[in-house]
Amino acid sequence: MTVSRVINRSGAISRETRERVEAAIAELGYVPNTLARSLRMKATQTLALVVSDITNPFFTTLARGVQDAARAEGFNVIFCNTDESETEQAEQLVALVQKRVDGVLLVPAASSAEPVAYLKRHKIPVVVLDRRVEDCLVDSVRCDSELGAYQLTRLLLDLGHRRIAMLSGPATVSTAVDRVAGYRRALTEAGLEVVAGLIFHGAYSPIGGRQMAQAALACTRRPTAFFAANNFIAIGAYQQLREAGLRVPEDVSMATFDEMPLTTLIEPFFTVVAQPAYEMGQRAMQLLLARLTNTAVGECQEVILPFDLIVRRSTGPVPAA
Amino acid sequence: MTVSRVINRSGAISRETRERVEAAIAELGYVPNTLARSLRMKATQTLALVVSDITNPFFTTLARGVQDAARAEGFNVIFCNTDESETEQAEQLVALVQKRVDGVLLVPAASSAEPVAYLKRHKIPVVVLDRRVEDCLVDSVRCDSELGAYQLTRLLLDLGHRRIAMLSGPATVSTAVDRVAGYRRALTEAGLEVVAGLIFHGAYSPIGGRQMAQAALACTRRPTAFFAANNFIAIGAYQQLREAGLRVPEDVSMATFDEMPLTTLIEPFFTVVAQPAYEMGQRAMQLLLARLTNTAVGECQEVILPFDLIVRRSTGPVPAA
DNA sequence: CGATAACATGTTATCCGTAACAAGGCATGG
DNA sequence: CCATGCCTTGTTACGGATAACATGTTATCG
Numbered sequence: 001m002t003v004s005r006v007i008n009r010s011g012a013i014s015r016e017t018r019e020r021v022e023a024a025i026a027e028l029g030y031v032p033n034t035l036a037r038s039l040r041m042k043a044t045q046t047l048a049l050v051v052s053d054i055t056n057p058f059f060t061t062l063a064r065g066v067q068d069a070a071r072a073e074g075f076n077v078i079f080c081n082t083d084e085s086e087t088e089q090a091e092q093l094v095a096l097v098q099k100r101v102d103g104v105l106l107v108p109a110a111s112s113a114e115p116v117a118y119l120k121r122h123k124i125p126v127v128v129l130d131r132r133v134e135d136c137l138v139d140s141v142r143c144d145s146e147l148g149a150y151q152l153t154r155l156l157l158d159l160g161h162r163r164i165a166m167l168s169g170p171a172t173v174s175t176a177v178d179r180v181a182g183y184r185r186a187l188t189e190a191g192l193e194v195v196a197g198l199i200f201h202g203a204y205s206p207i208g209g210r211q212m213a214q215a216a217l218a219c220t221r222r223p224t225a226f227f228a229a230n231n232f233i234a235i236g237a238y239q240q241l242r243e244a245g246l247r248v249p250e251d252v253s254m255a256t257f258d259e260m261p262l263t264t265l266i267e268p269f270f271t272v273v274a275q276p277a278y279e280m281g282q283r284a285m286q287l288l289l290a291r292l293t294n295t296a297v298g299e300c301q302e303v304i305l306p307f308d309l310i311v312r313r314s315t316g317p318v319p320a321a
Numbered sequence: 322m323t324v325s326r327v328i329n330r331s332g333a334i335s336r337e338t339r340e341r342v343e344a345a346i347a348e349l350g351y352v353p354n355t356l357a358r359s360l361r362m363k364a365t366q367t368l369a370l371v372v373s374d375i376t377n378p379f380f381t382t383l384a385r386g387v388q389d390a391a392r393a394e395g396f397n398v399i400f401c402n403t404d405e406s407e408t409e410q411a412e413q414l415v416a417l418v419q420k421r422v423d424g425v426l427l428v429p430a431a432s433s434a435e436p437v438a439y440l441k442r443h444k445i446p447v448v449v450l451d452r453r454v455e456d457c458l459v460d461s462v463r464c465d466s467e468l469g470a471y472q473l474t475r476l477l478l479d480l481g482h483r484r485i486a487m488l489s490g491p492a493t494v495s496t497a498v499d500r501v502a503g504y505r506r507a508l509t510e511a512g513l514e515v516v517a518g519l520i521f522h523g524a525y526s527p528i529g530g531r532q533m534a535q536a537a538l539a540c541t542r543r544p545t546a547f548f549a550a551n552n553f554i555a556i557g558a559y560q561q562l563r564e565a566g567l568r569v570p571e572d573v574s575m576a577t578f579d580e581m582p583l584t585t586l587i588e589p590f591f592t593v594v595a596q597p598a599y600e601m602g603q604r605a606m607q608l609l610l611a612r613l614t615n616t617a618v619g620e621c622q623e624v625i626l627p628f629d630l631i632v633r634r635s636t637g638p639v640p641a642a
Numbered sequence: 643c644g645a646t647a648a649c650a651t652g653t654t655a656t657c658c659g660t661a662a663c664a665a666g667g668c669a670t671g672g
Numbered sequence: 673c674c675a676t677g678c679c680t681t682g683t684t685a686c687g688g689a690t691a692a693c694a695t696g697t698t699a700t701c702g
Contacts, residue, residue, distance in 0.1 A: 001659085001660075001661095001681080001682065001683080002680090002681065002682080003659090004659060004660060005660095005680095005681090007659095008660085010660090011679095011680085011681095012678090012679055012680060012681095013679095013680075013681090014679080014680065014681090017680080017681080029442060029443070031415065031418045031419055031443065032419060032658085032659075033360070033419070033421060033657085033658055033659070034419040034420050034421070034659095035356050035359050035360045035365070035420070035421055035657085035658080035659095036360055036657070036658035036659045036660090036687090037658080037659055037660080038356050038659095038687095039354070039356045039357055039360055039657095039658080039659080039686095039687050039688065039689095040658080040659050040660050040661085040686075040687055041659085041660075041661095041687090042687075044356070054375075054381065054384065054385065055381055055382065055385050057378070057381075057583065060375065060376055060378075060381055061376065063375065064375065064376050064402075067402065076399070076416070078397070078399060079400055081385075081388065094352065095397070097352045098352055098353060098354065098355040099355045099356070100354060100355070100356055121350060122350070122352065206586065231583070235583060235586045235587060236586075238586075238587055239586060239587075260583045260584075260587075262378065262552070262556060262581045262582075262583060262584050263581075263583050263584050263587055265527065265556045265557075265559075265560060266556060266559055266560075266581075266584055266590065267588075267590075269587065269588075322651075322652065322653080322689090322690075323650090323651065323652080324689090325689060325690060326650095326651090326690095328689095329690090331690095332649095332650085332651095333648085333649055333650060333651095334649095334650075334651090335649085335650060335651090338650080338651080353688085353689075354687085354688050354689070355689095356687090356688080356689095357657090357687070357688035357689045357690090358688080358689050358690080359657095359689095360656095360657050360658065360659095360687095360688080360689080361656070361657050361688080361689050361690050361691085362657085362689085362690075362691095363657075
C-alpha cells in the first residue's frame with residue numbers, strides 16, 4: 001500500500017519513507033504490473049484503432065494522428081486490421097472487449113450499426129471514423145465523400161469528359177457508396193445520363209483497381225476519364241491502363257481520393273481529393289478522450305472535416321478523337 | 322470454475338452443463354476478462370514491435386509481416402514508435418514491461434545493448450530487427466547493410482561516378498554506419514580516395530535528406546551521384562536536387578536503400594537495395610515465437626536475409642562535363 | 643458386492659495493485 | 673489535561689480467472 005502511494009503520489013507519505021521506497025524500487029528494478037492495476041481500477045488506459053489495412057498510407061497517417069493525440073493524454077493505442085472483412089472485424093472487437101479497452105476508434109468494414117451497438121452494449125465508447133454507419137447515434141469524424149466526389153467529377157466534366165468510369169470500393173462501405181452518389185449528382189446536374197455500366201464496385205486495393213479498370217476498358221466505347229475511389233484503386237487502375245498502352249493524361253485522365261505521400265513528394269502526379277488523415281485521427285481521438293473524461297459532453301457529435309481538391313498532371317482535356 | 326473449463330475446453334464437462342453454460346454466456350453477453358486471465362497466468366499473449374516510425378512504409382510492411390505471423394499463433398501485437406530517440410525508446414520499454422508483454426521485437430534507436438539487457442533482466446525475450454546492437458547475445462534478423470551499400474556503390478562506380486555523396490542516417494544507428502562502411506569499401510577497392518567531406522550523417526527523414534543534399538551541393542565540386550541510406554532520405558534529397566534545378570538521372574544519379582511501395586507501382590524510378598521487409602517481420606516473429614514456446618532453442622540465432630539490388634531509371638552514366 | 647478408477651463439479655488460494663477502513667503518533671486548542 | 677483532528681502507516685477485501693485440491697457421482701472390475 002505504501003509503495004502504491006509512493007508510485008501514484010496519492011495520499012500523504014513522509015519524505016523519509018518515500019525515499020526509502022524509491023531506493024528499494026531502484027535497487028530491485030521493480031516495475032508495477034499494469035494488469036493488476038487495470039483489473040482493480042476497471043480502466044486500462046488503452047484505446048484501440050480498428051482500420052481495414054494499416055498498410056494503406058491514408059490509415060497509417062491517420063493512425064499517427066490517433067497515437068500522437070492519445071499519447072499526449074497518457075493513453076496507449078492498439079491497432080487492428082480487419083482487411084475489410086466483417087467477420088474479422090467482429091473477431092477483433094471481441095478481442096478488444098476481452099482486453100477491456102477504454103474506447104474504440106472504428107473505421108467500420110461495412111455500414112451495419114451492429115458493431116457499434118456491440119461495443120455500446122459493453123459500455124465501451126466508440127467514435128466512428130472516415131465512414132458512416134446506418135442511422136445510429138454515435139460520435140463520428142469524416143469528410144464529405146459525396147461532395148468530394150461531386151467536385152472531382154465536376155472537374156472532369158469541365159475538362160470535357162463525358163464518359164467517366166467510376167471505380168469505386170465495396171458497395172457495403174459508405175465511402176464507396178457516397179462517392180458514387182457524388183459522381184451521379186455531378187453527371188445528373190450536367191444533364192448527362194448516368195450509365196450504369198460505367199460504375200464499378202471492387203476491393204479498395206490495387207487488385208480491385210486493376211480488375212475494374214480492365215472491365216472498364218472492355219466497354220464498347222472506352223471511357224476518357226477514370227475516377228478511382230481511393231489511392232489503392234488508383235494505383236491498380238493506373239498500372240492496368242499503362243499495360244493497355246494508354247498514357248495518362250494524354251489518352252485518359254485519372255483522378256482519385258486520398259494522397260499517396262511518398263509519390264507526391266517525388267513527383268506530384270495524381271489529381272486528388274486529399275482528406276486530412278492526420279487531423280481526422282487527432283480529432284477522433286480528442287472526441288473519444290472527451291467522452292472518457294468529461295462525462296457530460298451531451299449528444300453525440302458528427303465532425304465533418306474539409307478536404308482539399310488538388311489538381312495535378314493526371315487530369316487533362318479529352319484527347320481529340 | 323466450470324465456466325472457465327467450458328471456455329478453455331480444459332478438464333471434463335458433461336455435455337448438459339456445457340450447453341447450459343454456453344447458453345448463459347450467449348444470453349448475458351459474457352466476455353472473459355483477459356486482464357484477470359493474464360494476471361493469473363503470468364502470460365499476456367501479447368508481443369510488441371518497437372520501431373522508429375510506423376509511417377515509413379518499410380516499417381509498415383515489416384509490421385504487417387510481424388502481425389500476420391503473430392495472429393497465426395494467436396498472439397496480439399502492440400506497435401510503438403520511438404521517433405529514433407533513445408529516451409522515448411526507454412520510456413516505451415518501461416511501458417511494455419509494465420504491461421508484461423511476453424516478448425519484444427526491437428528496431429533499436431541506437432547501438433547500445435542496454436535496452437536489450439533491460440528486457441532480459443525482466444525475463445522478456447527479445448529479437449533485434451533490422452539493426453545490430455553492440456556485442457551482445459541476442460536473436461536478430463536483418464539484411465547485410467554493408468554488402469548492400471558496397472554493391473550499390475559498385476554500381477555507381479561502374480557507371481563512371483567518382484564523386485559520390487553518401488547521405489547516411491544517424492551515426493548512432495548501425496545501418497547508417499554499415500552503409501557508410503560498404504560505401505568506403507567499394508571506393509577503397511576501386512583504388513579511390515574516400516573523401517570525408519562527401520559523407521554525411523543526418524536524420525532518417527525527408528528533412529534529413531534535404532539538409533544533407535543541400536550540404537552536398539555546396540561542395541566545391543558537385544557530386545555526380547547521391548547514395549541515400551534510406552527511402553525517406555532519398556525523398557528529401559531528391560526534392561532538394563530538383564529545387565536546385567538538377568535532373569535525375571541526366572544531371573546526377575541517385576540510389577537508395579528501401580523500396581517506396583506506391584511509388585514503385587506508379588512509376589518505378591529509384592535504383593534501390595530492396596530489403597524484404599515483410600519477410601523480416603515474419604522471420605523475426607517466428608524466431609520470437611520459437612523462443613516463447615519451444616524453450617530449448619539453444620544459442621541465439623542471427624538471421625541475415627538476402628536483399629535485391631534493383632536497377633531503375635534514377636541511375637545513369639556520368640554526364641559529359 | 644466392495645474397491646478403485648474415471649468423471650463431474652465445487653472450494654480455496656493466488657496473481658498484484660488499490661479502495662476503504664483502522665490505528666498509532668503527534669500537535670493544536672479549549 | 674483531554675478532546676479533536678491531521679499525518680502516516682498498516683490491514684482487509686476485492687477485481688476476475690485459474691491451479692490445485694477436495695468432494696461427490698457414476699462406471700468398471702475382480
